[in-house]
Amino acid sequence: MQAKITELRGARIYDPTHGIDGEVRSVFVSGDGIVASPRDPGTIKELLDLSGCVMMAGGIDIHTHIGGGKVNIGRMLLPEDHLAERSTRGEYPRLGSGRYSPSTLLAGYRYAEMGYTACFEPAMLPANARQAHMEMADTPIVDKGAYALLGNDDFLLRQLAGGADPKLIQDYIAWTLHASQALAIKVVNPGGINAFKFNQRRLDLDERNAAYGITPRQILLALAEGIHALGLPHPLHIHGCNLGVAGNVNTTLATIEALAGLPAHLTHVQFHSYGTEGDRKFSSGAQRIAEAVNANANISIDIGQIMFGQTVTESGDSMRQYAGSAFAYPKKSVIMDIECDAGCGVVPFKYKDSSFVNALQWAIGLELFLSVTDPWRVFLTTDHPNGAPFTSYPHLIRLLMDRSFRRDMLATILPEAAAASVLGSLEREYSLYEIAIITRAAPARSLGLSTLGHLGIGARGDITVYTDHPDRERMFKAPRLVYKAGEQIIREGKIVATPRGATHVVRPEFDSSIERLLDTYFDQYMSVRRANFMVSDHEIEEFGQSPLIRHTARR
Amino acid sequence: MSSRPATIEHHDVTCPFCGLLCDDLTVLVDDELHPDAKACAKATRAYAAIAPFAAPTIDGKPVTFDAAIAQAAKYLKRSRQPLFAGLGTDVAGIRAALALAERCRGTVDHLHGAALARGMQVLQSRGWHTTTLGEVRNRADLVVLVGVDINVNYQNLIRRYLAPAAALQPARRTSRRLVYLGPRRAQPSSPELPCEVIATTKSLSETLRHLQALLGARTVAGPDRGQALASLATALRAAQYPVLIWAPGQLDSLDGDLTIAAACDVIADLNKTQRAAGLALGGDDGGQSAQAACAWLTGFPLGLSFAGEQLDYAPARYNTTRVLAEGQADLLLWISTFARHLPPTHALPQIVLAPLGTELRGKRTVYIPVGTPGIDHAGQLVRTDGVVSLPLPALRDVGLPSAATVLSRLHQALD
Structure with missing residues (x-):
């Protein structure tokens, strides 16, 4: 029996994967996906007239902290956020709370409400993977996936210090992806989180970890090369050294140079684009970073835009978060050393437009968005919740699309900061086509999600329909219709269905003899058995009731 | 035969x-x-106390599962203020309990809710700097047990974490010192790792404040155990990775939060120039899982009410003892699937989900036997450090349903 076909007719389509830039076309949905125009029009059971609307694939957030230990610590640490923002009965299918550290249920609803249908947790500690997956399973509607953290775990550092065979590193990377049910690998302050456990308070690209004698550069290259050799879709996802430190623009440029053409993704690069010029020894390095990104086609970035107001910063970077805890607002923070694996730091923070540093951070993020020329290598993020909660995306889109609005906003920040940025002179306005690239097509391509981020035949039926409106914030805030896997989930701004999203993982092949080496290591040093460390498919599919989508590596 | x-x-x-x-x-x-x-x-x-299959009962009389579920659903439908307490179950059980509590406008608390709230209060007021069991095992060179009685609970702490055969930093393991700070009655004894005892006569929080002053090179009048504390302060300063361990459930109810806060202050002072960390032991009977899952699903830890139009978080108010004492509930739904914890005394109708041995025969009581996670069915639990969670196996099948299954059936029966 043929599944029911729905025709979505009359909308202007923005599908950069297929080069479609605002053409009016019909899209046909059947089952969980997008299908070809049926030969027999009689099979069309439902026709929706979407004239005057804009259609894109469902949004994809490539870097958002939605699940795992540090996120949940943030929730427990900050009842003030949850008391201030609580949903009421009937507003959503279930109750929830929190603006910048939302409960999992509320996060899923609010992403869906904004037309986003896939979210990727970028900092899953393998030791904490089981809980991260539990939280993601309880984030409804959206598809999920996570990047496993490597590069501060004692196993890898010992191997590197002992001059391990690159093949072993590859096997370890592949095993970690399996064990933690991850989609990609991330490194956070390479070697620095480990060094902090030995009381090192900073670690630059070529400084040595006191315990292992190796440098962040060595760790970065070992991981980037290993990932490249395995043929993983997403390159090494890098949160570099010296996050938030004035002058770190040089570290970031040196990191790009160190990668020497290897594919890499530099995340929340706004936090890594600071110079030391001017009276306050804090300046924008955005133009230098943009030049380097423009000149190096192997590099992609996401921004980590900040917005003014209260939020909480949650990071694996315990070294830098400890330093940042001096500026916590309210005055409390959690720092953790974790399982010979990594660490974390949770520090609430309020960005103020009257602060020179914060106001310039805001401008630096926008400078980066507007100065990197290839939108396929820039992804829209606020590093939720570190720069701002994800609910600020519609506002951010307006800042990118509307020059006069951007100038009005620039006029409200501390004038000294505005004067220290070239933002006011940047004329560029993003088009709807470019917005569709940085929020859909490019993240999907970077993550190797061939059926997401576009509207072609065979794509999953993740579709967002906006009512066109010159106020882009208003337009992107409340889409008229959202489909998830072919099912209508938002109608006229209301949630009408709450399917469970899928979990995306990548499964590269590896030589299983590494498991014997790991068995010995786990027996000798770790607090759990190797078999129990690993998260099983059953736990995701049965306990979490989330279908697994298994991606393969190129090799 | x-x-x-x-x-x-x-x-x-x-x-x-x-x-x-x-x-x-x-x-x-x-x-x-x-x-x-x-x-x-x-x-x-x-493990020895794990019971065989048991039949459900209504007011002490054996019935079928269907009849017990129907009667329990009847109680839930009639109730305006159900209290969901005990909550001794795995992650799946907590998920199901919270969904049902939201549906029934209930209040939720765990049987170790008071201890959990003690830690949470300190976390929410000042934060902390902590570590995990794996870090302690490999990196600690000085471990201070702050009133932790490992003779009665957490007995494997020494075997698995304080005195393991090997460590990533072997010198730290070899030179590791274990110090017990607390009342003399609870001092640990272990052949694997000798323990130095600093017996306290004052409260633990006062003792820790004294220690903090000594670390800051401040003089303190009339010191209690002054010499021993002074040498502990010196040892803490000399250590590379000292760890202070406390167990909220074993601390005095009046001094507990002060003790944890004082320990956290000691750690914070040390971390200004060197490394140190804390570790809390607790979250037994699924407590850590209940706390964590409640936080991610609702945004709030336990001590939560679903009665109103919005979530209401007030751990001092929504604890089992107080809710029952003040007549703020008209039905108790008690879940305890690990050790045998009986529900508190009360005069309300009750639904009890527990293994055999906790069945109750009183009036207006529906008893539904459920399996123990990790014995009767597979599951997941969050460990005391709040980072690691572990899979639980099914070791046998005697036909007992999980708490999650029973709670989901109750939920369906209400629709």
């Missing part, structure tokens, strides 16, 4: 009976459960 069931040997078994979740047990299963010598005394007793 009676036929005995075949013996099955399970390896790498996670023990669900305290917050440590030791996962290196071997358990032989015939018609009983026999853990190997790696199980601590508490776990050995708990």
Whole structure:
């Protein structure tokens, strides 16, 4: 029996994967996906007239902290956020709370409400993977996936210090992806989180970890090369050294140079684009970073835009978060050393437009968005919740699309900061086509999600329909219709269905003899058995009731 | 001749009976459960006490599961203020309990809610700097037990974490010192790692404040155990990775939060120039899982009410003792699937989800036997450090449903 076909007719389509830039076309949905125009029009059971609307694939957030230990610590640490923002009965299918550290249920609803249908947790500690997956399973509607953290775990550092065979590193990377049910690998302050456990308070690209004698550069290259050799879709996802430190623009440029053409993704690069010029020894390095990104086609970035107001910063970077805890607002923070694996730091923070540093951070993020020329290598993020909660995306889109609005906003920040940025002179306005690239097509391509981020035949039926409106914030805030896997989930701004999203993982092949080496290591040093460390498919599919989508590596 | 069931040997078994979740047990299963010598005394007793299949009862009379579910659903439908307490279950059970509590406008608390709230209060007021069991095992060179009585609970702490055979930093393991700070009655004794005792006569929080002053090179008038504390302060300053361990459930109810806050202040002072960290032991009977899952699902830790139009978080108010004492509930739904914890005394109708041995025969009581996670069904639990969670195996099948299954059936019966 043929599944029911729905025709979505009359909308202007923005599908950069297929080069479609605002053409009016019909899209046909059947089952969980997008299908070809049926030969027999009689099979069309439902026709929706979407004239005057804009259609894109469902949004994809490539870097958002939605699940795992540090996120949940943030929730427990900050009842003030949850008391201030609580949903009421009937507003959503279930109750929830929190603006910048939302409960999992509320996060899923609010992403869906904004037309986003896939979210990727970028900092899953393998030791904490089981809980991260539990939280993601309880984030409804959206598809999920996570990047496993490597590069501060004692196993890898010992191997590197002992001059391990690159093949072993590859096997370890592949095993970690399996064990933690991850989609990609991330490194956070390479070697620095480990060094902090030995009381090192900073670690630059070529400084040595006191315990292992190796440098962040060595760790970065070992991981980037290993990932490249395995043929993983997403390159090494890098949160570099010296996050938030004035002058770190040089570290970031040196990191790009160190990668020497290897594919890499530099995340929340706004936090890594600071110079030391001017009276306050804090300046924008955005133009230098943009030049380097423009000149190096192997590099992609996401921004980590900040917005003014209260939020909480949650990071694996315990070294830098400890330093940042001096500026916590309210005055409390959690720092953790974790399982010979990594660490974390949770520090609430309020960005103020009257602060020179914060106001310039805001401008630096926008400078980066507007100065990197290839939108396929820039992804829209606020590093939720570190720069701002994800609910600020519609506002951010307006800042990118509307020059006069951007100038009005620039006029409200501390004038000294505005004067220290070239933002006011940047004329560029993003088009709807470019917005569709940085929020859909490019993240999907970077993550190797061939059926997401576009509207072609065979794509999953993740579709967002906006009512066109010159106020882009208003337009992107409340889409008229959202489909998830072919099912209508938002109608006229209301949630009408709450399917469970899928979990995306990548499964590269590896030589299983590494498991014997790991068995010995786990027996000798770790607090759990190797078999129990690993998260099983059953736990995701049965306990979490989330279908697994298994991606393969190129090799 | 009676036929005995075949013996099955399970390896790498996670023990669900305290917050440590030791996962290196071997358990032989015939018609009983026999853990190997790696199980601590508490776990050995708990495995031995696992009961056979039991039938549901209504007011003490055996009934079918369907009849028990129908009667329990009737109570839930009639109730305007149900209290969901105990909550001694796994992650799946907590998920189901919270969904049902939201549906029924209930209040939720855990049987170790008071201890959990003690830690939470300190977290929410000042934050902290903590570590995990794996870090302690490999990196600690000085461990201070702040009033922790490991003779009665967390007995495997020494075997698995304080005195392991090897460590990534072997010198730290070799030179590791264990100091117990607290009342003399609870001092630990272990052949594997000798323990120095600093017996306190004042409250633990006062003692820790004294220690903090000594670390800051401040002089203190009329010191209690001054010499021993002064040498502990010196040792803390000299250590590379000192760890202070406390157990909220073992602390004095009036001094507990002050003690934890003082320990956190000591750690914060040390971290200004060197490294140090804290670790809380607790979250037994699924407590850590209940706290964590409640936080991610609702945004709030336990001590939560779903009665109103919005979530209401007030741990001082929504605790089992107070809710019952003040008549703020008209039905108790009690879940306790690990150790045998009886519900508190009250005069309300009650629904009890627990293994055999906790069945109640009073009036207006629906007893529904459920399995123990990690014995009767697979599951997941969060460990005491709040980072690691572990898979639980199914070791036997005697036909007992999980708490999650029963709660979901109750939920369906209301729709």
